[in-house]
Amino acid sequence: MKFRQIKEGEIRxxxxxxxxxDADVFYNEDxxxxRDISVSALQAFQKSSKKKLIVCDALSASGARGLRYAKEVNGLEKVILNDRSPSAAKLIKxxxxxxxxxxxxxITNEDASLLLRKNIFGVIDLDxxxxxxxxxxxxxxxxxxxxxxxxxxxxxxxLSGAYPEACLRKYGIRSIRTEFxxxxxxxxxxxxxxLAFAKYNKAFVPVLSFPYQHYYRVFGRIEHESSLTRLLDEFKYVNYCECGERSFGEPEIIHKNHKCKTCGPIYLGPINNTPFIEDVLADMRKRDFKLRKEGLKLLDILRNxxxxxxxDLHHLAKLNKRIVPKxxxxxxxxxKKGFRATKTVFSDKSIRTNVNLKExxxxLK
Ligand SMILES: C[S@@+](CC[C@H](N)C(=O)[O-])C[C@H]1O[C@@H](n2cnc3c(N)ncnc32)[C@H](O)[C@@H]1O
Structure with missing residues (x-):
């Protein structure tokens, strides 16, 4: 294998x-x-937990993520960098x-599931x-x-509706096509x-979730099983009509003469926690990341x-033969009308608001 040296965050x-x-060991510069957001998120969590944490970067490849945690996050006891590929383990070393x-x-060089089965970790990163x-x-x-x-x-x-059967097979939920x-x-x-964590009486409480390019990244605090009832109460059905109307709760056909679809039950509770994101933002403001501006912009939109x-205003405008204003x-x-409305990092053609479809x-003009 031939190598070149690069710098990301505070590591080379x-x-x-x-x-x-095609490479023997994977590295995605995109x-x-x-990884910047993950460093700031882990630092924000570490500060609130006040514990010396052991981190498991279970699928480490070149080690970029785990090494950045080790170098850039204060208050960590150890970082385990694992990859089952021998070439990856060599490169990590x-x-x-x-x-x-x-x-x-x-460094460990084994199947991530086996490594996780044998240990307890304060922080687990699956990438x-x-x-x-x-x-x-x-x-x-x-x-x-x-x-x-x-x-x-x-x-x-x-996950997002293009392959409903694949989603059912992998995630146990049939996805549907919608504009959201x-x-x-x-x-x-x-x-x-x-649901996976609930089987072990642990509550995975999402605190930071966002789409970026071709992937989704979610961060959650693990809480006592007493938080599970609150989480599971938020599992509901999403009903979606081709006209753009949606309803949440029990399965229903929104308009009898339209095409309507139902997905669920899925978790409809909060997926972003504003105080946590503010802590992540505060941490990132102090950092010297090359992509700091983009990171701050994404988190700033996300916290609202x-x-x-x-x-999706473009979709609704097309359906209703209207023009999208700025x-x-x-x-x-x-x-001004007293409603909440904001841009969203989930789609650049959409806004997020608490008003109904009619409003x-x-x-739209
Ligand atoms: C997407 S890459 C990880 C990228 C890395 N986290 C980063 O930020 O640069 C996924 C890695 O998982 C490793 N992998 C795949 N299946 C595995 C398994 N069952 N156990 C351990 N490693 C595995 C692959 O060898 C690959 O290096």
Whole structure:
């Protein structure tokens, strides 16, 4: 394997030369922003937990993520960097040495599920190719009961409605096609995580969730089983009509003469926690990340995204033969009327608001 050296955050590391999907060890430079956010999110959690945490970067590849945690997050006891690929384990070793992190880091070279089954970790990071489902059970078993878990899914097409059967097979929920596909997809992912952890009497409480490029990333605090009732009470059905109307609760046909679909039950509670995101923002403001501006912008929009489901204004305008005015204007109009309205990181064609479809349509010219 030939290598080149790069810098990301506060670490330098070797990655294989050549095309990323052909390389022996995977490194995705496009994921730097989510690694930045992960560093700040872990630091925010560590501060609130006041514990010396042991972190498991279960699918580590070059070690980029785990090494950044080890170097950039204060208050960690150890970072375990695991990958079942022998080439990855070799490269991780080289990268640990390069950054002089031998005292903080431990390399393991085994199947992530087996490693998780044998241990308890304060923090678990699952960053797989495709769906994380095959690791969820073991992660639920391994998670410390007051821990923190970060999970990526890259099979967004199954989750967001393009492949309903694949979604049912992997996540146990049949997805449907809607214009709020990213919201639905990330909620199906979160639902399957909550249910996996519930089997072990642990509550996965989502605190930071966002789509980015072709993947979803969610972070959750692990809480005592007493939080489970509150989480499970939020599992409801999403009913969606082709006219853009939606309802939540029990399954129903919204308009008898229209095409209507139902998905669920899925978790419809909060997926972003504003105080936590403010802590992440505060941490990121102090950092020298190359992509700091983009990170702050994403988190700033995200912290206001507390309303359920967004409206795709382009889709609604097309359906109703209307013209879309400037988004800022619509948001300003709705705010003036006393409603909540904001842009959303889930779709650049949409706004998130607490008004009904009729009121949204009034805003389209
Ligand atoms: C998407 S890459 C991880 C990228 C890395 N977290 C980063 O931020 O750069 C997924 C890695 O998981 C490893 N992997 C796949 N299945 C595994 C398993 N069952 N156990 C351990 N490692 C596995 C692959 O070898 C690959 O290096």
């Amino acid at each position: 590391f070797f990655i294989p030369t050549g095309r990323k999907y 994921a730097e922003l989510t 080289k990268n640990i040495t390069l950054n002089k992190l031998q005292k903080k880091c431990v 797989p190719f495709g769906p994380p489902v095959q690791f969820l059970d073991s992660a639920a078993k391994a998670a410390f009961h007051k821990g923190f878990v970060a999970i990526t899914a890259t099979d967004t097409s199954a 596909y990213n919201e639905l997809g990330i909620r199906i992912l979160i639902s399957s995580i909550i 995204e507390t309303e359920l489901f967004y409206y 988004f800022d204007k619509i948001i300003e109009n709705l705010n 949204v349509l009034k805003q």
